[in-house]
Amino acid sequence: MVPIDELVGILDVTPEGEDRFVGQNYHAPNGRVFGGQVLAQSLAAAVKTVGQERPPHSFHGYFLRPGDPSVPIELAVERLRDGRSFSARRVQAVQHGKPILSMIASFQTPAPGLDHQAPMPEVPRPHELPSVRERLQEAGIGLSGLGPLLSTQPFELRHVQSPLFLAPGPEKVAEQAVWIRPTTPLPAGDLLHAVVLAYVSDYTVLEPTLRAHGLAWATPGMKTASLDHAMWFHRPVRFDDWMLFVEESPSASGARGLGLARVYALDGTLVATLGQEGMFRVPQ
Structure with a gap:
């Protein structure tokens, strides 16, 4: 399998009940789950409870414990708010009955407004x-x-x-x-x-x-x-x-x-x- 295809499959978390998902683990050569995988799977789980019309605009997560690559990751999503323009979700990534990552993610319906950015440096x-x-x-x-x-x-x-x-x-x-x-x-x-x-x-x-x-x-x-x-x-x-x-x-x-x-x-x-x-x- 092409490496990027395998990764995409890993990040497509599987529904396991209402607002609950399971994520498999990608390669872990150092003996622990890569933190970026847990971030991405937690965000992917939250995305599945919001829908395509509201993309994520931010997330904040705390790594609480090392991930065990030998067991899947359980992802429990809590719907904190669905407003007119914004939605918020809390995600707990759990292994062995304990959270390894806790995240809150926010989503927004696209809207016009102020627009500026810092320029890309010359490299x-x-x-x-x-x-x-x-x-x-x-x-x-x-x-x-x-x-x-x-x-x-x-x-x-x-x-x-x-x-x-x-x-x-x-x-x-x-x-x-x-x-x-x-x-x-x-x-x-x-x-x-x-x-x-x-x-x-x-x-x-x-x-x-x-x-x-x-x-x-x-x-x-x-x-x-x-x-x-x-x-x-x-x-x-x-x-x-x-x-x-x-x-x-x-x-x-x-x-x-x-x-x-x-x-x-x-x-x-x-x-x-x-x-x-x-x-x-x-x-x-």
């Missing part, structure tokens, strides 16, 4: 940047073990700065930009594209905190975890091509780091803004 276009495979080859890292893993990824990432997968960046700066696109086209449907964007929003937003302190994901002994996540959808989402994530970390303290990101379509349209706080415990 190299994705075709001007090396792929992850090319970055690894440039670093002299063999692909014998990583090749199959790279070929099964549903998304392609191209960092404007050097990636932080295995080694720190050359400069300690609290900002970066990353281009991301699906490896194959997504099915039609704006709501599906918003759900998939929610999945991807957990990929790199915490990296500016690592970059600011000369750290990489592979730093020995470092422990990280997502604590909470918020996202605002400004305009309709079409995730058919590259999107630019312009990311920064305005603060880190108390073993926590905050990441913010603006998400732009290839034509410069500001599609979404997101924020996430993560735990960072680094050996002293």
Whole structure:
């Protein structure tokens, strides 16, 4: 199965009673469910109780416990409000009888109004940047073990700065930009594209905190975890091509780091803004 098709199937949660759904788990190579999956499935469950006429405009979620990849996720939706223009839903993602994520999402019927946006910064276009495979080859890292893993990824990432997968960046700066696109086209449907964007929003937003302190994901002994996540959808989402994530970390303290990101379509349209706080415990 094509990786993006498998992911879309995972994010299409299954009804299991009134306002209750079940989500299966995507690949979990580190032994725990990817936080973006739980965010996206929770949003997908809420979407199914609202309908196509009111797309999501924001959600706020707290990660409460690590997800267990060996069991499905139960998703219970509570209808908080259905007004003339807005709807609100609370979603509890549950495993082993305990919540692993608690989210509130809000939906709005499209309406005209004030319109402005922060411009997309001038950065190299994705075709001007090396792929992850090319970055690894440039670093002299063999692909014998990583090749199959790279070929099964549903998304392609191209960092404007050097990636932080295995080694720190050359400069300690609290900002970066990353281009991301699906490896194959997504099915039609704006709501599906918003759900998939929610999945991807957990990929790199915490990296500016690592970059600011000369750290990489592979730093020995470092422990990280997502604590909470918020996202605002400004305009309709079409995730058919590259999107630019312009990311920064305005603060880190108390073993926590905050990441913010603006998400732009290839034509410069500001599609979404997101924020996430993560735990960072680094050996002293």
